[in-house]
Amino acid sequence: MKATLKSVAFLFMSIKTETLVVGQGMAGTCIALALKQQNRDFLVVDNQHHLSSSIVAAGLYNPIVFYKQTLSFNAEKLIPFTKAYYAEWERAHGVEVHKERVFTRVFSSVEEQNDWLSKSSRVPHSMYMKSGLVRPNPQLFNAPFQASQVQSAGGLDVPVFLSKSRDYFIAESSILNDRLKKVEPQDEHWKCILEEGKTILAQRIIFCEGHQSMNNPYFNYLPITGTKGDVLTIKCPEMICDDVVNAGFFIMPLGNDYYRVGASFEWNNHSHEISIAARHELEGKLKGLLKVPFEVIDQLTGMRPTTGDRRPVMGAHPKFEGLYIFNGLGSKGVLLAPYYANHLTDHIFNNIPIEKEVSIHRYLKHYGNTKN
Numbered sequence: 517m518k519a520t521l522k523s524v525a526f527l528f529m530s531i532k533t534e535t536l537v538v539g540q541g542m543a544g545t546c547i548a549l550a551l552k553q554q555n556r557d558f559l560v561v562d563n564q565h566h567l568s569s570s571i572v573a574a575g576l577y578n579p580i581v582f583y584k585q586t587l588s589f590n591a592e593k594l595i596p597f598t599k600a601y602y603a604e605w606e607r608a609h610g611v612e613v614h615k616e617r618v619f620t621r622v623f624s625s626v627e628e629q630n631d632w633l634s635k636s637s638r639v640p641h642s643m644y645m646k647s648g649l650v651r652p653n654p655q656l657f658n659a660p661f662q663a664s665q666v667q668s669a670g671g672l673d674v675p676v677f678l679s680k681s682r683d684y685f686i687a688e689s690s691i692l693n694d695r696l697k698k699v700e701p702q703d704e705h706w707k708c709i710l711e712e713g714k715t716i717l718a719q720r721i722i723f724c725e726g727h728q729s730m731n732n733p734y735f736n737y738l739p740i741t742g743t744k745g746d747v748l749t750i751k752c753p754e755m756i757c758d759d760v761v762n763a764g765f766f767i768m769p770l771g772n773d774y775y776r777v778g779a780s781f782e783w784n785n786h787s788h789e790i791s792i793a794a795r796h797e798l799e800g801k802l803k804g805l806l807k808v809p810f811e812v813i814d815q816l817t818g819m820r821p822t823t824g825d826r827r828p829v830m831g832a833h834p835k836f837e838g839l840y841i842f843n844g845l846g847s848k849g850v851l852l853a854p855y856y857a858n859h860l861t862d863h864i865f866n867n868i869p870i871e872k873e874v875s876i877h878r879y880l881k882h883y884g885n886t887k888n
């Protein structure tokens with residue numbers, strides 16, 4: 517490959533960039549792609565943490581919050597944006613990562629069924645909730661209260677989306693595999709010291725660190741915590757099912773008799789190990805729903821970056837110019853990251869105000885709990 521000025525600079529211990537993006541999960545990837553689209557100079561640094569949420573995400577998105585049977589946050593604008601975004605990414609990268617998927621919601625009671633039937637007859641719910649009932653295959657499922665279906669849901673192959681984006685950043689000499697250890701002001705810039713010794717001088721930093729932002733001295737005043745989640749991969753040769761089935765947990769077909777099953781939520785478990793309790797819980801739910809045998813093949817665990825009000829958090833640090841955060845994607849990174857990454861870069865470069873519900877300013881009263 518022809519050596520560019522940037523790739524030569526990578527060999528030296530000190531690099532200059534306009535924007536440093538910290539993290540290359542769903543948040544950092546979408547921010548870096550938005551910067552690229554706006555022709556901005558940027559560099560990503562990512563240490564591929566083993567508890568990164570994005571690596572284990574099933575990649576599903578869905579306009580309905582099943583347990584409340586309400587529309588998901590901003591569904592009406594996020595769903596069309598998300599579909600168009602991944603379609604455009606596929607065209608640019610020549611790889612298929614996105615698929616529209618039918619979600620079948622299995623009801624747990626007659627009340628839930630009635631609530632669905634009533635809501636699905638009214639706008640806006642009727643845009644996404646099918647109005648009729650479906651009867652899941654009685655040879656396969658215990659579903660005495662039947663089911664209905666969701667439209668406009670889908671799924672992203674997150675590992676492929678991230679690794680192909682990473683290949684693209686590598687080809688552009690725009691990513692370093694390293695951990696950002698320390699940040700300090702230097703003249704008009706931020707001096708960023710990496711674990712392996714390099715330093716980066718950046719005009720601005722956008723922190724997309726997922727749950728690890730709890731260790732960030734500038735942003736640890738924000739109420740972002742890690743919500744542990746586990747998923748199982750099962751083999752179930754007798755099940756013939758192309759839909760994503762949701763019965764308070766999901767079963768997602770992977771092909772060749774394999775299915776992803778999840779996900780658990782553990783708010784107070786911060787262990788790095790897979791959770792035995794989560795495995796028991798998911799296996800128990802599967803046994804309750806399925807009439808056919810299955811075998812657990814493996815289990816993965818990760819930490820969702822979650823805020824108290826379950827909304828993303830983004831914007832500029834209240835005191836230090838040039839420091840930004842994009843975080844709090846919770847369990848909806850696939851739906852939230854594309855739209856809000858573009859929203860944040862529009863804010864930074866085009867002065868578009870950040871939507872109040874996702875703005876960092878809603879946590880201003882928390883500021884002051886750290887030395888920064």
Ligand SMILES: Cc1cc2nc3c(=O)[nH]c(=O)nc-3n(C[C@H](O)[C@H](O)[C@H](O)COP(=O)(O)OP(=O)(O)OC[C@H]3O[C@@H](n4cnc5c(N)ncnc54)[C@H](O)[C@@H]3O)c2cc1C
Pocket residue numbers: 538539540541542543544561562563564565566567568569570571572573574575576577694695696697724725726727728729744745746747778779780816817818819820821842843844845846847848849850851
């Ligand atoms: C079990 C499970 C299932 C899920 N299923 C779904 C799903 O079906 N659909 C959906 O939309 N969402 C799902 N999610 C949620 C989704 O994974 C998150 O919303 C999203 O991935 C969060 O992305 P992020 O980039 O903010 O954080 P992360 O994915 O955690 O990425 C943060 C990145 O920053 C890097 N980093 C952090 N600090 C530093 C530093 N100092 N220096 C260098 N690098 C650093 C880390 O190594 C990591 O790569 C699931 C989550 C779990 C746990």
